[in-house]
Amino acid sequence: MKKNLYTADASAVGGRSGHVRSSTGIIDLDMSVPEGLGGKKNATNPEELFAAGYASCFQQALLVIAQRGGDKLDPETTVQCSVTLFQEGEGYGLSAVLDVDLKAFDRDKTIDMVRQAHKICPYSVGTRGNMEVELKVQGQAIPVQAEENAGVANE
Structure with a gap:
């Protein structure tokens, strides 16, 4: 329910x-088209706000996964989110890349935790099937199964 x-x-x-x-x-911010697309400096844009929200939400999901597993995340753990605005025909879309550095865990455990977080993060769940999301660990892409980016959440 x-x-x-x-x-x-x-x-x-x-x-x-x-x-x-x-x-x-x-939040009380001036907005602009991204500077690289002719916008003004010192203003944010929807993609930047989305990236900030997704990064913080995904990090919270990692904290939940760590806690469930009896682990604790290093305080210096980072989640970098890059959101890309693209044009396809007459329409526009977004894609995202999440790059996670858990600092204290080996690569296999980190990959497992990132995959689990991707299943429960509200941003991942909300975008699943609607936008491409690439997962990385310390700059290296990790394989994402088609079902991890399509349809409804597994949990």
């Missing part, structure tokens, strides 16, 4: 060249 835990609210005006503000006021 689904149980709602939290709802975030934000509003935008002016699209990619406008402004976003969360209902709490913590």
Whole structure:
């Protein structure tokens, strides 16, 4: 049974060249097309905000997986998320790369933990079947089974 835990609210005006503000006021940012696409400096964009959210959410999923396994993550553990905006025909899409460095675990254990986190992370679950997500450990791609990026979550 689904149980709602939290709802975030934000509003935008002016699209990619406008402004976003969360209902709490913590996010209150000017938006711009990415600078490399002709946008202005000192403004964020939807892809940057998505990457920040996905990275922090995925790291939380790793913390949960570690705790379930009786492990503890190194405080210097990092999750780097790169979100790419692309055009395909008349439409646009996103893809993501998550690069994880757990610092304290061997490669096999890290790969296993990353795969488990990918199953439970709300961003991974929400994008599954809708966008390509590549998983990496310390810069090296790890094989992702087709079913890990398609359909509904396994858990």
